[in-house]
Amino acid sequence: MMMKLTRFQILVDGENWYIELRRKEPKISKSDNLEACMAQWSSTVSMKNEEAELRTLHLKERLAKIQGKSCNQSDSEANSLDPYSNVVCLDVLNNREGVSKEIYMKAIKAFKDPDFKVSFVKMLEAMREPILELL
16 A cells, blocks of 8 residues: 655744645555454354353253252152161161150151261160160
């Protein structure tokens, strides 16, 4: 591109005269301007697409995580493989003879503690009687 000198001024400074030439900025052609706008628009659209893809991926991961948790919860509830569950503790308690209603109710309250449930199921049969009496 060639720069054109299109304007000039004659300035008088006391007795000195001088001419100041200004260079005109080169005009940007319409096609160059259109190309620049299209490039900017294309960049914006691609960034929006990337953002939308990342959001979609994030939401899919969250959905899979939520569905995985609900499947795991329903599987664990259905199978009930916990050897120290309330059901197992109650079976052990029901198999004992001579348990009063008061001790039975105290034992059910004590089964809310997971450590007590493990201890109750694992302890020797002879030791269960004194433990139940202490409740």
